[in-house]
Amino acid sequence: MARMNIVEAVNDALRLELERDERVILLGEDIGRNGGVFRATNGLLAQFGERRVVDTPLAESAIVGAAVGMAARGLRPVAEIQFLGFIYEAMDQLAAQTARLRFRSAGRFTAPLVVRAPYGGGVRTPELHADSLEGLFLHSPGLKVVMPSTPYDAKGLLIAAIRDPDPVLFLEPMKLYRAFRQEVPQEDYTLEIGKASIVQEGTDVTIITWGAAALTVKKVAQDWQGTHGVSIEVIDLRTIVPLDSQTILSSVEKTERVLIVHEAVKSGGVGAEISALINEQAIYSLEAPVLRVTGYDTPYPVPMIEDDWLPNEDRIAKGIEELLAH
Amino acid sequence: MWLEPDDIMVDTFSVLDEKGRLHGEEPHIEAHQIIEMYKWMLLIRLFDERAVKMQRQGRLGTYAPVSGQEAAQVGSAYALRKQDWIFPSYREIGAALVHGMPLSQLFLYPMGHLAGASPPEGVNVFSQQIIIAAQSLHAMGSAWASKYLEKDEVSVAYVGDGATSQGDFHEALNFAAVQRLPIIFFVQNNQWAISVPVSKQTASRTLAQKALAYGISGIRVDGNDLLAVYRVMQEAIRRARQGKPVLVEAVTYRLGAHTTADDPTRYRQQSELENWQAKDPIRRMKSYLMHKKLWNEELEEKEVRRLEQEIAESFKQAEETPRSRLQEAFDHVYETLPPSLKEQKDSLG
Numbered sequence: 033m034a035r036m037n038i039v040e041a042v043n044d045a046l047r048l049e050l051e052r053d054e055r056v057i058l059l060g061e062d063i064g065r066n067g068g069v070f071r072a073t074n075g076l077l078a079q080f081g082e083r084r085v086v087d088t089p090l091a092e093s094a095i096v097g098a099a100v101g102m103a104a105r106g107l108r109p110v111a112e113i114q115f116l117g118f119i120y121e122a123m124d125q126l127a128a129q130t131a132r133l134r135f136r137s138a139g140r141f142t143a144p145l146v147v148r149a150p151y152g153g154g155v156r157t158p159e160l161h162a163d164s165l166e167g168l169f170l171h172s173p174g175l176k177v178v179m180p181s182t183p184y185d186a187k188g189l190l191i192a193a194i195r196d197p198d199p200v201l202f203l204e205p206m207k208l209y210r211a212f213r214q215e216v217p218q219e220d221y222t223l224e225i226g227k228a229s230i231v232q233e234g235t236d237v238t239i240i241t242w243g244a245a246a247l248t249v250k251k252v253a254q255d256w257q258g259t260h261g262v263s264i265e266v267i268d269l270r271t272i273v274p275l276d277s278q279t280i281l282s283s284v285e286k287t288e289r290v291l292i293v294h295e296a297v298k299s300g301g302v303g304a305e306i307s308a309l310i311n312e313q314a315i316y317s318l319e320a321p322v323l324r325v326t327g328y329d330t331p332y333p334v335p336m337i338e339d340d341w342l343p344n345e346d347r348i349a350k351g352i353e354e355l356l357a358h
Numbered sequence: 359m360w361l362e363p364d365d366i367m368v369d370t371f372s373v374l375d376e377k378g379r380l381h382g383e384e385p386h387i388e389a390h391q392i393i394e395m396y397k398w399m400l401l402i403r404l405f406d407e408r409a410v411k412m413q414r415q416g417r418l419g420t421y422a423p424v425s426g427q428e429a430a431q432v433g434s435a436y437a438l439r440k441q442d443w444i445f446p447s448y449r450e451i452g453a454a455l456v457h458g459m460p461l462s463q464l465f466l467y468p469m470g471h472l473a474g475a476s477p478p479e480g481v482n483v484f485s486q487q488i489i490i491a492a493q494s495l496h497a498m499g500s501a502w503a504s505k506y507l508e509k510d511e512v513s514v515a516y517v518g519d520g521a522t523s524q525g526d527f528h529e530a531l532n533f534a535a536v537q538r539l540p541i542i543f544f545v546q547n548n549q550w551a552i553s554v555p556v557s558k559q560t561a562s563r564t565l566a567q568k569a570l571a572y573g574i575s576g577i578r579v580d581g582n583d584l585l586a587v588y589r590v591m592q593e594a595i596r597r598a599r600q601g602k603p604v605l606v607e608a609v610t611y612r613l614g615a616h617t618t619a620d621d622p623t624r625y626r627q628q629s630e631l632e633n634w635q636a637k638d639p640i641r642r643m644k645s646y647l648m649h650k651k652l653w654n655e656e657l658e659e660k661e662v663r664r665l666e667q668e669i670a671e672s673f674k675q676a677e678e679t680p681r682s683r684l685q686e687a688f689d690h691v692y693e694t695l696p697p698s699l700k701e702q703k704d705s706l707g
Contacts (some may be wrong), residue, residue: 096495097529101502102503105504124489138472138473141485167462
């Protein structure tokens with residue numbers, strides 16, 4: 033075991049897969065000599081050389097499009113998009129090309145690639161660096177979307193993503209990159225994509241969250257247990273597509289109260305989808321309406337107000353109070 | 359020093375003139391190869407006419423005619439080796455056929471089958487692209503894979519003049535040049551992107567000269583001159599195999615509509631069409647072959663009959679292909695059906 037933070041866990045996963053599988057190739061902007069703007073690929077150029085760790089020209093669509101061509105021809109490319117907010121440049125290549133290659137070729141061609149991208153608020157970035165855009169890709173059948181929030185999950189899920197036969201969008205919460213360390217096995221291991229984790233068991237309220245919001249949720253849940261005696265179950269989805277509806281529904285049946293917390297804008301996103309799922313399959317278990325604490329339906333705001341815009345501890349606490357009032 | 363557009367002079371390479379008369383050197387291509395290529399062109403023209411007819415009868419959905427571009431497609435694809443890869447757009451049935459696509463498979467896409475864009479194993483043709491220029495990037499990635507795996511293969515991105523305006527086209531050329539990939543960007547400049555003429559597509563006098571900005575070589579060829587295209591492509595392949603990407607502009611013309619849903623009389627003059635009909639690549643080749651005593655009307659009639667029968671049989675085969683079923687739409691979304699999708703599939707009963 034080694035104590036790692038998320039960015040070290042990502043680096044470790046990439047290194048192990050580059051060592052294990054000659055077909056793995058890393059592409060991205062500034063990932064070579066610079067080691068990535070967050071140092072996620074630190075040291076990999078030195079260890080594996082320019083053939084395997086490639087500083088590409090600055091063009092997101094081509095990074096993803098190249099990965100599609102490579103993957104279709106038998107390689108296992110892992111592309112880094114420097115910030116998820118830049119993914120709009122590659123929207124066709126990711127949502128229209130990568131996602132549907134297997135489908136439109138009736139299985140003749142596949143795109144087993146990974147696109148990694150940091151995202152998430154609270155770090156005072158310039159515009160279009162912090163947006164949580166997972167909802168866009170919930171609407172892109174053929175893609176898997178993985179959003180870990182701990183070093184252990186990040187390593188196991190990234191290795192699983194690289195070995196997955198389908199394309200995976202792997203989103204890394206930049207505020208959590210160095211937020212804490214955790215014991216992580218030094219050897220390679222995989223975690224199942226599509227499996228949520230119950231990070232805290234409880235009986236009164238279920239909070240469903242993922243990625244960047246998860247750390248704040250866990251803190252609030254622990255505080256409430258201690259100070260208010262409310263037993264909160266926290267589900268960290270870890271994977272958005274495919275969604276682990278089983279874990280969600282079992283918890284809803286147990287606690288009968290559900291709060292969904294995510295950083296993305298409120299409407300039409302993953303939170304709305306989970307709420308609809310509960311509505312369709314577990315509505316008679318509910319003692320209160322399913323509530324959401326999320327970003328607002330504005331563009332991601334400027335640094336001066338982002339802490340108020342994000343689902344912070346106060347807003348999550350209010351959500352719990354409202355649920356319990358029913 | 360200012361760079362001026364007029365600094366660049368681009369000639370158009372050709373072997374035959376518009377009447378099919380040799381000007382300049384003999385191309386040194388075996389007679390049987392020339393005849394074989396000519397037969398491919400005939401097949402494509404006949405296929406195209408048949409497909410449009412079938413669409414009018416309601417037996418085929420939207421179809422993108424290729425007539426007029428036979429020389430560009432046959433001359434380029436015929437020069438490839440089996441292990442090379444092509445990344446076609448939706449108007450590349452000619453190149454796809456020459457590179458090994460079965461005729462009947464080409465009917466499946468416009469018929470609306472789920473497997474319409476699924477070339478058989480062993481045929482190195484990528485699923486035809488719908489989004490303009492998107493395949494340039496896949497070809498580039500494929501060429502990169504060939505280089506990475508040290509395989510002697512080239513990848514060819516087939517695009518049109520409209521595609522050269524897209525960001526993906528630019529990005530693909532740029533990446534390919536930086537990485538020194540075995541790739542050929544084969545641009546068929548057929549003068550029209552639906553209703554927009556090439557003069558409104560770019561202020562460049564030629565598309566070939568764009569190669570220079572990427573630091574690679576380019577060439578402009580008469581795309582209706584089969585022998586010229588073939589010769590150019592042979593040289594392009596030679597360069598690409600050395601890790602030198604090439605941009606080829608084949609100047610040609612789309613004689614038909616953009617698709618069967620398009621009416622070209624809304625945007626182009628009859629006189630222009632007639633002007634290009636006079637430069638028809640098949641007629642030109644035929645007169646060359648007849649002049650060389652390699653072909654005659656009797657052979658032509660016999661070949662046309664044979665090809666029409668082949669097309670009719672493949673159309674029949676395509677029509678007899680079992681209809682796609684909604685249940686099958688779930689089969690190739692992911693390798694393994696996730697639970698939520700399985701639920702949706704199961705709900706179909």
